Amino acid sequence: MTSTANRAIIPVMLSLDKGDVYTLWAPSWREHGSEWQAFLGDDSGVFVFDSPEALLHYLESGNKFDLSEHPKWAAFAQMPADRVVPAENHHFDVVGLPALLAERPSYENVSRAAAIVNITRSLATVSAADDAVVFYASHSITNNLARGFDHYSSEAGFEEWTGLGQVILSNWKKVRTALDNQVKLVEISDIPAGTTERIAKATADREAARKEAEAQRAQEAAEADPYDLSPWSAAGIDPVKIFIDGSTLYTLRTYVNGSPVFLGKFGEIFTFNSSKALVRWITEHDDHDLAKTATWENLVATANAGELFVQVHRDNTYSFRGLAEAILKGPQEVDTEQMSAAYEIMADAADWAADDSMNAFFLANPRMQDYISYMLGAPEHAGYVPTAPFSDHADAWRELEKLLMRRFSKS
Incomplete structure (x- = not known):
């Protein structure tokens, strides 16, 4: 030896x-x-x-x-x-x-x-x-x-x-x-x-085991979420797409210690009409709340290298299209998953902005809070069941949408 x-x-x-x-x-x-x-x-x-x-x-x-x-x-x-x-x-x-x-x-x-x-x-x-x-x-x-x-x-x-x-x-x-x-x-x-x-x-058994393992790997690869391999996932900062008031808007959001942080400052969320405009803006601006996060510079470096493309995970897509109209027709017409997601982005925006506009709205419209709790299956509705007509609920929902849009600044 x-x-x-x-x-x-x-x-x-x-x-x-x-x-x-x-x-x-x-x-x-x-x-x-x-x-x-x-x-x-x-x-x-x-x-x-x-x-x-x-x-x-x-x-x-x-x-x-x-x-x-x-x-x-x-x-x-x-x-x-x-x-x-x-x-x-x-x-x-x-x-x-x-x-x-x-x-x-x-x-x-x-x-x-x-x-x-x-x-x-x-x-x-x-x-x-x-x-x-x-x-x-x-x-x-x-x-x-x-x-x-x-x-x-x-x-x-x-x-x-x-x-x-x-x-x-x-x-x-x-x-x-x-x-x-x-x-x-x-x-x-x-x-x-x-x-x-x-x-x-033994050779045949080994080959069969190899093929089985290969098929398992192929299945796992097919089932894997490609978003998990993206620079956004690595940075923990997610692109967000919002369909609202006939427009498609893009912005960014992360969570720090469980609290939402948007691309923006002073309660104003910077939104963009195209994903390319969002990426271009990233390379030229650093005066916003996300710039304070530890991984922001990684995204900027990737963008400057021309390797950053907006990739929106399905969980970060929010659509307000047709919700008010569905509310007007009755609870059975409302897509509760769509409403839950829309309510999430509204609540996150209000939480990040640290203002009381949504709280004040619900204080002024207590039955709307009960309605949303009922529709989303929250226990707080305390036996409340919505009854026709639903025009007040539809109007109130439109007001909530307007509260959200007032936070948007199309850059």
Whole structure:
């Protein structure tokens, strides 16, 4: 075992001069302050097998090997039978590396070459394959593969890729021979019947579980509220859309210690006829109550970067359209959800403005307070039941709308 950074135990397939073989690789782990890497084997070399079935039988036969010292070996040994089946990206064509480097440095080719160099360097170090160790120590050009595709995308990078190919072509046979000498093919002749079926079933179960988890993630993503990912949600300051008196208005609101704070000052709510006008205004003005909040500058910075767009959550949309007319027709014609939302924005505005206009209105119109309590299911209506005619209620509601609109300043 020798040193290098943290991953678990993985099955791999190596295409060597002696053929395609299977083994286990622990790319790295940390123990007692040091980093280690290992392959399945012992002091005599690295053990490889000609099939996943042979590898599984060897592991389950009580044999001794160094990898059992890995801190996650017990967990690996408890995994299903397909723990010995390499993923597609863990097939390493060691023999084919020179041919791969003869091709253009595409993203896939660079990634595959980097993976082959990484595992052969690890195999050389762990098994003390001297010629391979010397090769890597003498040719630092191989280290740049870890920088990825972008490193080879320029003209200079392409020239380096060509130079790397020449280095590999000239030395790779010697490297492969050194690795082959340290790899011990363990021949297994007594693989129990049904081993292939065990592995196939475990693989199928894992794939079914993967698809189920993928479907669950897709469902959760489809059900997720996109607003939760917006800058508004992150800042805790929400765009508000209000349909009232034939107009569509936009403003902003947040809550501080449970109390509403609007975009505005001195009881005047700044409203805009378009969402774009609202965003433009944000970048040019800071004399308002929301500018005192801790997250306001985050929104301003996003707006200045041209990345802020008004996104109104359905819970922050308020419509007064047709409410007075519905009240006039009778309680059964009123959309109570619409009325509840409209009353919420009126109450929030009055609360933020810290004036008594709504309280004074209800003192002067006590039956309207009872009516709203009745319609919204509040207990305060104390047995009150509205009776026709409803013209007074409709007129009173229009007065409440006017109280709200007097707070609006179309900027």
